[in-house]
Amino acid sequence: MNRRHFIIYISGSYRGNTEVNILKARKQAIELWELGFTILTPHLNTQHFELDCHIPENEYIKGDIEILKRCNGLFMLDNWQDSEGARKEYQVAQQEGLPIFHNLMELINWIEEKERNVG
Numbered sequence: 074m075n076r077r078h079f080i081i082y083i084s085g086s087y088r089g090n091t092e093v094n095i096l097k098a099r100k101q102a103i104e105l106w107e108l109g110f111t112i113l114t115p116h117l118n119t120q121h122f123e124l125d126c127h128i129p130e131n132e133y134i135k136g137d138i139e140i141l142k143r144c145n146g147l148f149m150l151d152n153w154q155d156s157e158g159a160r161k162e163y164q165v166a167q168q169e170g171l172p173i174f175h176n177l178m179e180l181i182n183w184i185e186e187k188e189r190n191v192g
Contacts, residue, residue, distance in 0.1 A: 081174075148180060
């Protein structure tokens with residue numbers, strides 16, 4: 074089984090201490106890429122759009138939701154409950170039937186189970 078085929082969306086708080094939150098998401102993304110997954114990190118995809126992009130914020134948030142719907146799973150950063158957007162992403166993932174991971178062990182256990190079932 075090729076882990077790169079599993080696209081995992083990272084969700085967590087963006088606002089507040091924005092730079093710290095971006096770095097936290099980036100660090101998690103790097104770790105998951107190194108484990109073999111394909112990662113989508115909206116923190117990086119729309120980094121500082123609130124300053125640079127000339128469309129309403131809800132438009133690129135809608136885009137993030139559309140991207141999430143095309144992913145295979147959702148990885149929640151530890152600060153996700155502080156974010157209205159992350160809570161929305163969580164709800165969408167539940168509605169779409171996507172697996173939701175709250176830590177690395179949950180994701181590892183999930184992929185190892187999938188790999189055992191394929192083997």
